[in-house]
Amino acid sequence: MEEIFENLPSRKLNKGQILIYEGDTIRNIYLIVSGYVKVYSIHINGAQRTIIVYAPGESFPLVSFLSGQGIARYFYECMVDVELKVMPQQNFQEKIHSNLDLGEKLIAYSYVMSNQFIERIETLSAHSARQKVAALLSYLAAKMGEESSGKTRLDLPLTSQEIADMCGLTRETASMQLQRMKKEGLISGRRNLNIDNKKLAKIIEE
């Protein structure tokens, strides 16, 4: 993905800045250089429901752009200070034109991201609170974890409210589950969590 954005200058954005609002026309394609961008919808009760998180090296909103929807279906917000590259969608379109090799890569990438969306939406709707938190930790570990001697440290500092938003739970329920997991030795640390991979795999199999 980086090669498409080669030679473009990068921009720095602050934590909390919203890049795309739901319903916005897709005018740009973004590549994350550093930091994380969360993708969320607003639930019927007004609560945020974070669906996925984009990490460095990832690009968005490609699924909405390539599916031809033309508008964003979610909000895209910086979770931390973010550095990214921006390409107007018209330029992006010109890069794809007559380039089947690039098109194939984009199809494969969008397919993976689209499946991540589907898996996360299924997780949000189908499991118990404990399963939801465990599934989220597994997703984050795969996406932004640094593994060492059976444990994975998350690169992203998270508050219990952010974890709650990513699980579709209230903050109180998410905190309770996290406390329980800490007592069990499944997680440790404060905001940058350390995860015990074996214990997490056991819960997911339950």
Added chain:
Amino acid sequence: MGKDELFKSFYNPSGFVEMHFSGEQTPDSVIAAIAELVGWSKKLNTKKQMVLILADITGVPKIDISGKMTPARRAAVKAMTSAKYDRIAVYGNVAVQILVNTLVLIAGKRKQVRVFSDRAEALRWLKAEY
């Protein structure tokens, strides 16, 4: 559609060609379907009729993104750029929309080929006045 048929096409009296895809497609089935589309285009052009195509891909359960399908995707881009047609409307799930739209961008045919999530939307655009 027969049990082993992966696609079928016919002329809808409403003024367009319908193509229906069903089951997991192979490179051969896609290339054969494209050849059939090109055949329809030639036939309708000879009769000086508008070439409107409606492709239903809702019956395809899974999109194969592997390199095995690259020849089929290349054939699709070639057909989009070389065949003579007025409009092609495709409808299917999100994976299909991504695949077809990307091929449309490669072919540079955004005005003539559009992808939709359902038949009604696809038909509305296909049969809209120019």
